[in-house]
Amino acid sequence: MIFDLKKYINDRRLLVEEFIDRAAPKADVMPSTLHSAMRYSLEAGGKRVRPILAIAAAEAVAGNGAEAIPGLIAAASSLEFIHTYSLIHDDLPAMDNDDFRRGKPTNHKVFGEAAAILAGDALLTFAFELLSSPEHMEGMDPARRIRIIRELAYASGSMGMVGGQAVDMESEGREIDFVTLEYIHTRKTGALIRASVRMGALSAGANDEQLKAITRYGEEAGLSFQIADDILDITGTKEEIGKDVGSDVEKGKKTYPAMFGLEESRSRARELQASAVEALSIFGDRAEPLREIARYIVSRKN
């Protein structure tokens, strides 16, 4: 039987979006402007890569039906709250100063800068509210929940995502070396993708060997995702990528293709993808979704 990746992704995306819609503060609850701003970006139609990776990692460990693991969908969705906050803050005038995101006006263009800063803060905080909520996480062992909270906090903090963004901002328009580029890649996007599969695997009760394999997959697939993104910034069309083509180059951002050229970058992304797939051998068929996602990451058009 051929694995239908499109259906797989779509089914899980719907699960996650349904959960987010149910769990996120309602726009008609006070403070309603803040809640509207939070929902505007949550509902802006991302690919939900991180939550889907978390669910797929749980399935690699626990098999089909892993969606029913208590707290898994909430844990997976918490990643989307963090990712969404990071996009809102990255787009701010003081940061990347982007007017469009996924083809829509950015949060601060719609709600103003102050509201966008606060919406980001509130989304970040909400991720931890979710993971500590008795309602959404019921049935997951408290010690396991703590471990998952720690994963998310560490991956998104100063040694993870925020740290990567900080070094990226500092490096804008400067010559940077490969070590700095790798630092940015492994933190800015890599840390949260790594945490996605680890949080999914931990939700499913992964043992040390399984967690190690999933971690390698997450690191390598995450880096290939970043390289593919940087390639798309150059080769994609505005319709495909939902923002101006070449905007990284224009801002003087150092990227993999800027440093090594397109061909070398494509080949590096493929190598990483192959190695990420290899890391999954201990899971057998259960890891088929993770493998297909790794392949898709490198070949995608948006």
Add this chain to the structure above:
Amino acid sequence: MIFDLKKYINDRRLLVEEFIDRAAPKADVMPSTLHSAMRYSLEAGGKRVRPILAIAAAEAVAGNGAEAIPGLIAAASSLEFIHTYSLIHDDLPAMDNDDFRRGKPTNHKVFGEAAAILAGDALLTFAFELLSSPEHMEGMDPARRIRIIRELAYASGSMGMVGGQAVDMESEGREIDFVTLEYIHTRKTGALIRASVRMGALSAGANDEQLKAITRYGEEAGLSFQIADDILDITGTKEEIGKDVGSDVEKGKKTYPAMFGLEESRSRARELQASAVEALSIFGDRAEPLREIARYIVSRKN
């Protein structure tokens, strides 16, 4: 024996500052500019009101020596990370646009706007890293830790501190009614002060009756703290309050004294303080520090 509030506060402030210094990411660890920005504001010399309230609440429940409760100092300090991040973001040009805080240039004046936004994000995230850390929270039961994490997340999120700040921003320069003013007060500063004493009490294993009493104390002392702050903005000197006198009035912020006058505000603050003290009767002598802190809040000069 007369209770020495100054010594009491000072001893606990040192405990908290020593912990923060030890736990916060070092300025020489990469990304060092981000870590320097985080530490700049952490070390800017706040009164550490929230951590001290948390410790005093734990002592009301568990008596002297409560400082030794596993995880208490970490939980108390996590409040200071949240408070510090909120000050950095509140001071941003898009928000209150303040150049000075506690007599020193604000974070964005020293490190730039982008770094200040990220330092705030990282401090917020670090609070949850701390509460989920095996190192700092060792010995506290995981279920209790989850409950404490939930307290902090809820109090600082869209229904708490960030929500209060959002409504405050929206209300600037507009006529607002008393209901809106109370909404802002109970969220913007009230929620985190309420959480401070609750987190301390929960760390010490408070029962429902104790938690209820502590909560009432926190709500009333918190509101009196806010009113006292608004009074000081009008009656204090620049040296005492570390920022320009009358800056709230200048910005068109609606405050308690702006709405009811100084005398009525002073009398309301005293009433709240008396009621907060009354709530503590079940704790006997153990709550003496909390009582003295409530009195100090209303009479302080900075």
